[in-house]
Amino acid sequence: MRDFFHPGELVAVLTAQPLDRLLDYRAPEGGCFPGAFVEVPLGPRRVLGVVWGPGKGDYDLSRIRGVTRVLDAPPMREEMQEFLTRAGAYTLTPMTQMLRLATRAPGLGDTPAMRRVYRLGQGAPDRMTDARARVLEVLRDYAGLSFTQRELAEQAGVTPSVIKGLVKQGAVVEEDSPRDLPFPPLDPDHGGKTLTPAQAQGADQLRARITAGGYGTTLLRGVTGSGKTEVYLEAVAECLRRGRQALVLLPEIALTQEFVARVQARFGARPAEWHSGVTMTDRRRIWKMVAQGGAELVVGARSALFLPYRDLGLIVVDEEHDNSYKQEEGVLYNARDMAVLRAAICGAQVVLASATPSLESWANAESGKYDKLVLEDRFGDSVLPDMRAIDMRAEKLPGDRWVSPTLQAAVRARIAAGEQALLFINRRGYAPVTICRACGHQIGCDQCDARMVEHRFLKRLVCHQCGETKPMPEACPACHAEGRLAPVGPGVERLSEEAQALFPDARVATLSSDMFASARALKEQIAAIAAGEADIIIGTQLVAKGHNFPLLTLVGVIDADLGLQGSDLRAAERTFQLMRQVAGRAGRAERRGVAMLQTFQPEHPVIRAILAGDEEGFWRAEAAERAQAGVPPYGRMAGIIISSPDAQVAFDIGTHLARADGPLRRIGAQVYGPAPAPIARIRGRHRVRLLVKADKGVALQSALAAWVAQVRLPAQARLAVDIDPQSF
Numbered sequence: 001m002r003d004f005f006h007p008g009e010l011v012a013v014l015t016a017q018p019l020d021r022l023l024d025y026r027a028p029e030g031g032c033f034p035g036a037f038v039e040v041p042l043g044p045r046r047v048l049g050v051v052w053g054p055g056k057g058d059y060d061l062s063r064i065r066g067v068t069r070v071l072d073a074p075p076m077r078e079e080m081q082e083f084l085t086r087a088g089a090y091t092l093t094p095m096t097q098m099l100r101l102a103t104r105a106p107g108l109g110d111t112p113a114m115r116r117v118y119r120l121g122q123g124a125p126d127r128m129t130d131a132r133a134r135v136l137e138v139l140r141d142y143a144g145l146s147f148t149q150r151e152l153a154e155q156a157g158v159t160p161s162v163i164k165g166l167v168k169q170g171a172v173v174e175e176d177s178p179r180d181l182p183f184p185p186l187d188p189d190h191g192g193k194t195l196t197p198a199q200a201q202g203a204d205q206l207r208a209r210i211t212a213g214g215y216g217t218t219l220l221r222g223v224t225g226s227g228k229t230e231v232y233l234e235a236v237a238e239c240l241r242r243g244r245q246a247l248v249l250l251p252e253i254a255l256t257q258e259f260v261a262r263v264q265a266r267f268g269a270r271p272a273e274w275h276s277g278v279t280m281t282d283r284r285r286i287w288k289m290v291a292q293g294g295a296e297l298v299v300g301a302r303s304a305l306f307l308p309y310r311d312l313g314l315i316v317v318d319e320e321h322d323n324s325y326k327q328e329e330g331v332l333y334n335a336r337d338m339a340v341l342r343a344a345i346c347g348a349q350v351v352l353a354s355a356t357p358s359l360e361s362w363a364n365a366e367s368g369k370y371d372k373l374v375l376e377d378r379f380g381d382s383v384l385p386d387m388r389a390i391d392m393r394a395e396k397l398p399g400d401r402w403v404s405p406t407l408q409a410a411v412r413a414r415i416a417a418g419e420q421a422l423l424f425i426n427r428r429g430y431a432p433v434t435i436c437r438a439c440g441h442q443i444g445c446d447q448c449d450a451r452m453v454e455h456r457f458l459k460r461l462v463c464h465q466c467g468e469t470k471p472m473p474e475a476c477p478a479c480h481a482e483g484r485l486a487p488v489g490p491g492v493e494r495l496s497e498e499a500q501a502l503f504p505d506a507r508v509a510t511l512s513s514d515m516f517a518s519a520r521a522l523k524e525q526i527a528a529i530a531a532g533e534a535d536i537i538i539g540t541q542l543v544a545k546g547h548n549f550p551l552l553t554l555v556g557v558i559d560a561d562l563g564l565q566g567s568d569l570r571a572a573e574r575t576f577q578l579m580r581q582v583a584g585r586a587g588r589a590e591r592r593g594v595a596m597l598q599t600f601q602p603e604h605p606v607i608r609a610i611l612a613g614d615e616e617g618f619w620r621a622e623a624a625e626r627a628q629a630g631v632p633p634y635g636r637m638a639g640i641i642i643s644s645p646d647a648q649v650a651f652d653i654g655t656h657l658a659r660a661d662g663p664l665r666r667i668g669a670q671v672y673g674p675a676p677a678p679i680a681r682i683r684g685r686h687r688v689r690l691l692v693k694a695d696k697g698v699a700l701q702s703a704l705a706a707w708v709a710q711v712r713l714p715a716q717a718r719l720a721v722d723i724d725p726q727s728f
């Protein structure tokens with residue numbers, strides 16, 4: 001039993017306000033438990049807070065005010081307090097900011113009431129307009145979620161009158177529904193598949209871990225299509241049988257709908273979803289149901305780690321190597337690492353699933369810190385594709401063409417056989433650079449230092465760094481020459497143009513995230529491709545993830561060298577992962593596929609490892625190099641990013657910090673920089689970075705905290721600590 005604070009006793013309250021300390025209050029009439037969500041007076045306002053523990057009473061006791069009221073919300077559990085504290089200490093994030101992560105649901109303390117929600121009806125509208133179609137599309141796409149009128153109008157981009165019209169005609173139904181409804185129960189024995197012997201053995205291993213109870217992490221490896229999802233769904237089933245909750249993290253919202261459908265087939269009901277597409281009303285419901293146990297399974301984005309689980313027994317991190325697990329704004333955390341921390345605190349199992357794990361997880365599995373589970377074969381008879389290099393030095397190709405004659409011939413042969421070919425390029429837009437032929441000026445973003453990328457489909461120039469867009473100018477902004485701006489280099493749209501010119505009779509389908517107005521449009525295109533309605537698929541990274549095209553037997557990688565450029569130490573790992581994943585798209589069904597990599601450096605060790613399919617060899621070599629350099633996972637790193645509207649100010653703070661490195665020297669750590677940050681300017685702010693490198697096992701965080709505490713930041717400047725930066 002936790003302590004109880006009697007009325008008038010001093011309690012320390014954590015608020016989400018930008019203060020760096022707990023505030024003392026007097027417990028309210030009726031008293032309160034630690035963890036209680038409360039409303040407290042702060043200056044003239046009343047703010048949300050959590051009773052964190054006993055008050056210190058270390059200042060004028062007569063000025064301490066009382067807690068206004070205890071909110072009608074499940075109190076924060078002790079393990080959640082511990083998780084926020086430890087995650088905050090690891091990422092050097094103030095607790096007030098951590099609390100914000102844990103309370104991303106409005107109206108937490110409101111008393112449940114009925115509310116009016118909308119769902120699809122049987123009737124058909126007399127006349128279909130664009131606006132009406134959008135409303136119906138939103139309701140179809142998010143069938144499991146409920147919308148109030150305002151939320152629905154916002155999601156569909158229509159006025160409330162459009163919804164009223166649809167209600168009148170019975171195409172949309174309006175009804176009162178209680179808030180905070182539990183989610184329908186999941187049946188662990190509903191639709192299980194008969195597993196292959198290897199899968200069954202894997203499922204047994206995970207089940208045994210869950211039965212044994214307590215914390216543990218398993219790295220589940222296996223090529224795409226080997227049945228990793230089937231196996232971890234068995235672990236979810238076991239967890240549900242034991243009455244504990246499960247969380248599955250996915251790297252991208254685009255994958256959620258497909259996954260939710262799979263959960264429904266497997267467990268007979270939909271899970272709770274948690275991502276940026278979930279409405280505020282649903283957030284509140286999910287938050288409460290997770291706290292009360294009315295949601296057994298949550299499928300979501302990394303922020304779902306901060307939901308108030310009543311009894312979390314399993315966290316699955318699917319595609320654990322994916323970069324998008326690293327949150328790059330606000331609180332800088334890696335959801336994979338935080339999942340392990342959270343599980344260790346609450347005694348849960350973690351499953352990290354990937355065809356191409358991160359080097360960190362691979363090393364942890366090698367050292368025995370994680371359990372290992374490998375599915376060797378693909379499900380069914382499909383086999384990995386035959387990997388070949390196309391040596392671009394030997395290919396005859398005009399300057400603004402990118403599909404080599406060898407690749408052209410291969411594509412032609414596949415189309416003739418009634419199969420599909422995928423041409424992969426990891427670059428959105430038409431061309432990465434727009435240059436003026438008169439003066440050589442390259443069009444850049446006004447907010448960042450990045451070049452702007454022409455998107456013909458959107459008819460705009462887009463900054464891939466900050467999202468800024470502008471129309472393509474007629475004349476060069478530098479020399480004002482007219483009609484001299486020209487695209488340089490290939491993007492997915494330009495490649496699509498080339499493919500259509502090379503194969504005029506072929507049906508070319510282009511898949512790039514910015515080319516689809518809605519998730520539904522993208523889903524339809526993917527379904528059309530899977531049904532054989534395209535001969536050539538042109539795609540970006542979007543196609544590398546999880547889609548199954550049974551007719552696809554050839555993958556041509558236009559520029560296999562792209563990821564190897566630059567000084568990023570993770571470049572090799574990323575290229576290896578991406579190439580393996582893309583190649584894995586070929587030949588998923590009965591047909592053996594071929595993957596062809598266009599490269600100017602076929603002898604590069606990474607390209608050679610990809611061709612040889614030598615995963616272990618690649619990781620061992622990569623691990624040896626990282627160990628040699630003393631970088632993660634064999635050493636520790638942190639980035640300090642200092643930003644300011646004034647470049648000189650940012651740089652001066654960086655220089656000052658670099659000199660005042662006493663606290664770091666005491667733990668034997670080194671500082672490098674300041675240097676321009678990987679994103680050197682964004683939204684008008686200049687950014688410089690210091691890199692800190694230390695041995696494993698030193699107390700890095702406390703040294704960093706003491707070190708950065710030495711600077712006083714001028715008003716406009718900001719400083720952020722990035723533990724385990726993605727690029728170094």
Ligand code: ADP
Pocket residue numbers: 193194195196199222223224225226227228229230231379
């Ligand atoms: P992964 O997660 O490793 O990519 P999946 O679990 O998605 O693999 O499996 C790939 C495909 O094969 C899916 O459509 C899945 O339903 C199917 N599949 C895998 N194992 C089995 C099985 N034992 N019985 C029936 N279908 C299976």
Ligand code: ZN
Pocket residue numbers: 445446447448449450463464465466467468683
């Ligand atoms: Zn920009």
